[in-house]
Amino acid sequence: MRRFSLWLRERPMVADSMLAGLLFALEIASAFGRTAPVLYVITGAGLCLPLVCRRRHPRAAATVVLVMSIVCTITLYATDDLNADENSHPGVFALAISLYTLVAYVGRRAAAYYAVGLVIDTTVSILLLDQDALLIGIFSALAYTLSWILAEFLGARRAYDEEVAARLTIAEFDRDRRAEDAVYAERTRIARELHDVVAHAVSVMIVQADGASYALHRDPEKAERALSNIASTGRQALSELRRTVALLRSPATPDEMPQHGTAGLARVVETMREAGLAVELVQSGAIDDVSPSVSLGVHRLVQESLTNVLRHSGANPKAWVHVARRDCDVLVEVVDNGSSRYGSAAARKRIVGSGNGLVGMRERVAVLGGTLEAGRRPDGGWTVRAEIPLDPDE
Template structure:
């Protein structure tokens, strides 16, 4: 029974047609008491049909059944059916309920005036008792109005709740999609930082080893050792990155950031043949992990770009200074030379900008008047929530 009720709730036209059918059956049962049974049945059918369309065309259905009710009263008076009532006229109360619940109070109030005219005409033409009939009709229509107010308010509340749930579900899905996109961006940035840095160093070392293998075997051997060391470090950091993605717990062996991490990157770049001057000022080991990682990656990406694009004798200067409200990271090189490496894709600078933006910092990159290239990042110690 409950399933059937839920099924009907989703098919209003079927439910209204069933109500119209029930009223028409009652019309058929009352027809033998009429002076003209076939005419009675035809009038009853006309009264019941608009009820099936009460929610599809409420105003038209209400006006139609009111007009038919007035016509039925006149015809009943003409053929002498003073004592036989049409059950289909219960549809007047149904239409009053429909207008209040689905259309509005103002159209329902006008309709109520029409119902008063219809009731007065029935009392006059069918010689009904004024007091009893008026009291019954008033109570009946008042009950229809009150029921419509209550159920209409409940329906509007249910619709509002459903709308809010739909909005909440959409917002949840959107947030989930944004979280997935953000996570993919973060993973891509992390992997790019690790792989691009390691591969660039390994390419430089491999190229140097290929030139030195005959003339300077010791130098070639050192370069090959640096390649192996860089590859192992890149592989270890990749494993740590994947471990961070797989679990919420902090792995026992975390990447080294802070002053030690920056110094390690500089040492690795020096081993690759890049002359680097490092200057660190202020306490950098007690800052939040995200900011420490950001500093590490900006230095790493900038020095990798210098190694790839700054010419045959690249030099760089790294300054990391903690100030009152932020940390200043500045990397400058000696200007672009005739590098044998191809231009990069630009993803390094894009990833650097994204990382700095996430940290609510400012990033400036560009060529200086003396031809050198400068990367300057200002990363706030305490970003806005």
């Protein structure tokens, strides 16, 4: 049963189709003994079928259900089908479902307008079908109020789940960033060690070899000592190289620095979007063939900037990312809309350099020899703009 429930949750249209089918089956069962059973079933189908796409097109589905409810009332009145026990459609429960859908998936304002339509529909039904105004009014009010409260509760739960998912995503970004930075720092240390070992050893061996070649005939003993030094230096360097290569081959260290490029930026943007951040990405110029250090710097700037937007921009955050390769550098610009759920400007204030994120971006750009500017725009949004120079040999 739990598996079936999870299966339905992943396929909302299937669940909605089953709900619409159940209401339509009640419509068919209620059609027997009607004055115009075929017309009754057709109008009842108009009440039930829009529920199939209620989550994909909530406004349109709710509007069709409301209009069809009024049509059903007029049809019952026109066909003189006013039996006190049968003067309604079972499919009118679709009205409460539509109200729930609007509250949960669209918003309170649209739901409030729809509630006005429901009042009108109930009034028309009471007047035309000669129903008990008190009974129908109380029943309708309870049904619609319950739908609204249930939607608010489940909407709050869904918002909480989305917030938890966003926090987990940010935590994963932070974890990956720390891990990759640690690997990069370790590789830099190993590269420095390799340079020290190889450069020193090769330099000594070259000098000793030159001396041995000059002293080979004039001073054989000196040449022999030089050759012995070359062998000793070579064995020592080989031992150091083996140790360093063993570190490089360790599973904890990748074989080479990652080249992120356009695919990496696209992955960052797509992940931010499932979490809940609306992002537009514009890229120009070839950035897939820049040096790995520049590629990593661009990737980290975009990732950190979008993470800050997701953390600080409040409800309905939006960001625009522009990455362009120019003649001598790579331009990275990230702009957000600056919206916030916290109200006052003081509560939304972000000071440049006050957080580790901006400090880290400044340090990264500085290491790459570039410049970074970050600050608030007049409309309340934030801009992060960096210019990272290309390698001199490019």
